[in-house]
Amino acid sequence: MERRITIDPITRLEGHGKIEIFLNEKGNVDNAYLQIPELRGFEQFCVGRPAEEMPRITQRICGVCPTAHHMAATKAVDGVFKVDPPASAKKLRELFYSIFMLEDHTLHFYYLGGPDFIVGPTAPKAERNILGVLGKVGLEIGGKVIKIRRELRDLMTMMGGKAVHPVLGLPGGVAKSLKKDEAQRIRDLAQAGVDFALFTLQAFHDIVLKNKDYVALITGDAYINKTYYMGLVDGAKKVNFYDGLIRTVSPAGKEFVTFPVKDYVEHIGEHVEPWSYIKFPFLKKVGWKGFKDGEDSGVYRVAPLARLNASEGMATPLAQAEYQRMYETLGGKPAHFTLAYHWARLIEALYAAEHIKELAEDPEITNPKVRTIPTETPDEGIGVVEAPRGLLIHHYKTDKNGIIEKANIIVATQHNSAAMNLGIQRSAKAFIKDGRVDDGILNMVEMTYRAYDPCHGCGTHTLPGHYPLSLTIYDSRGEKVRELNT
């Protein structure tokens, strides 16, 4: 007799992700579900507050990408107050943002993406972390990573008062201009940033791409999903983290729809499932067809690989060369291999580093005029940036005094949530067979999850400070076979 298993969403996910895998009688995967925590209370939190407080406040709800929230909120309040910042202010914002992206992306490789490859995907859990990486690549490199991270953070502190919760974005501009000696300091570090990004890419080439088994893993069947891709592009359709139009391409690589963020509601729908609190965004013009791949399904992806897929290239030369190299290696564009997210991330890090250099050398960067004072009556604004983990949208509606009446936010991980589910299902089906579920196999499933580096609702650092993922396997009678908690 068949037993229907329902996943009960009544147990709220507090600060951790949850994967549940259901096996059939033969011990093969029937279905798999990923649940991630929802952002609880965001709108109520915003309502009643002055809109210009949002850049300062919303960055604090997230322990993972505070700068991304800060910037999306800043752009949203530009919109609320109907004000266009001077070019120098936009460049300062973009410079700060590029420093943030470089730091975040490179750190991710050494701490999250790297361990799986550098130490090996089936290595014991105790070694599959930064300590294992340090063991393999040497302490000198570990020291280098820490040092450059510190230097980038110091630059952010210089520009915004604090690295983690900067005081930077104001409606119509930024809080502080850059002095000539500060710009010089950034220029001095910029080449080191480029070198570090190149070094990290080289490490990826040497450790990952020269290893046949890893390449087979990356291009193999377990980690592939043919979805639509979405990302911000500039006027030349090149990847841009700070601003641009939202461009989507189909699984076949054709431009599907490109739109300004103010039209996002027309293009992005939200699908509800009974087993999850979070809603699943999808492309309205394709429609929700279930958790499926393909041209006919409205599921799309965001974040590094998706951004590269959705663009026509990188805006800086070294990154562009690496972009071409990646697509040549992977057999063309778009690349559907989920693990290639790690590669794309490093190409983006290189672009960020080159862009820092460009912006720091721009004479406009030390222009003292960094603010256009708003004069219009506020009402509504929508801001978008590319967070490290993907597209981030902040949307505020205010009364005529600029007090928030409604607020909405779509975080990067939400955009990817349907695709993550697809990915988990696929890798679970590929690796879990005949009821075999050891640690190594479960890690292979988790690797899908880690490629996306999902935001974890609200980054909490409650001790001991790590973000757990629970993975539970049920047999065909609904009995728990195995439970793993990271």
Next chain:
Amino acid sequence: MEDRKAILVLALGNEYLRDDGVGIFAGRVLQEKFGERVDVIEAPESGLGLLDHIVPYKRVLMLDAIQQGGVPGAIKVFSVDQLPAVESPSPHYIGVPMAIEIARRLGLDLPDELLILAMEVEDPFAITEGLTELVARALPDYIEQASTILEGWLTLPSAR
């Protein structure tokens, strides 16, 4: 040049995430009471970011929320070595033990003593200001216990 003291109170938390703010609120009171004699830093970061704050000091008292299934409001003190070992491969959620271990392996100067005064909390996730009831009631006691530790350290010769 800053006049850095020998003792640091590192208040971890996020005041906009309900009970996750407990360390921050305690830190602010301690700033008033001890600010002339110790440094107090509020930090929303986890893991690696904490090393930036910790490394220059001789003695560090970390304040933070925990969820270990205990009664909200319960207060525990332990040294960093007593924290559960963390193996999570996450860059931002490198736990404190991992961050300390990285520092050790890289030969960074670590404090002579690193204590954590943690309070068990009910809800550190909702985006809301204000502590839940049991946590709010335990806050004065939390501050008292932190004060006792600091007073003790301040009597040591190395504190000057």
